[in-house]
Amino acid sequence: MLKALIIVLMLALVASLGSGFYYLMIDQGDKNKRRTFHSLGVRLTLAAALLGIIVYGVATGQLGNRNPWDAGPIPVQKAEQ
Numbered sequence: 268m269l270k271a272l273i274i275v276l277m278l279a280l281v282a283s284l285g286s287g288f289y290y291l292m293i294d295q296g297d298k299n300k301r302r303t304f305h306s307l308g309v310r311l312t313l314a315a316a317l318l319g320i321i322v323y324g325v326a327t328g329q330l331g332n333r334n335p336w337d338a339g340p341i342p343v344q345k346a347e348q
Contacts, residue, residue: 269324276317283310 287306294300324330 269329276313280313
C-alpha cells in the first residue's frame with residue numbers, strides 16, 4: 268500500500284511539473300497570472316508529502332534496503348573467555 272502511494276505521489280509530481288511548464292509557456296511572463304507560482308506550491312507540497320511518506324516507511328520498516336551489494340549489519344562477536 269505504501270509503495271502504491273509513493274508511485275501515485277511521483278506521478279502527481281510529474282503532472283504538476285508538466286502543468287507548471289504549460290502555464291509558463293502560455294502566460295509568457297504575464298504578471299497578473301500566477302498559475303506557474305501556484306503550480307510550484309502544489310509541487311512543493313507533493314514533494315514534502317512524498318518525503319514524509321518515505322521517512323515514515325523507513326522508520327516503521329515497511330521500506331527497506333535490499334541491495335545485493337549491501338551485506339547488512341556486521342554481527343558483533345563475543346569475546347572469548
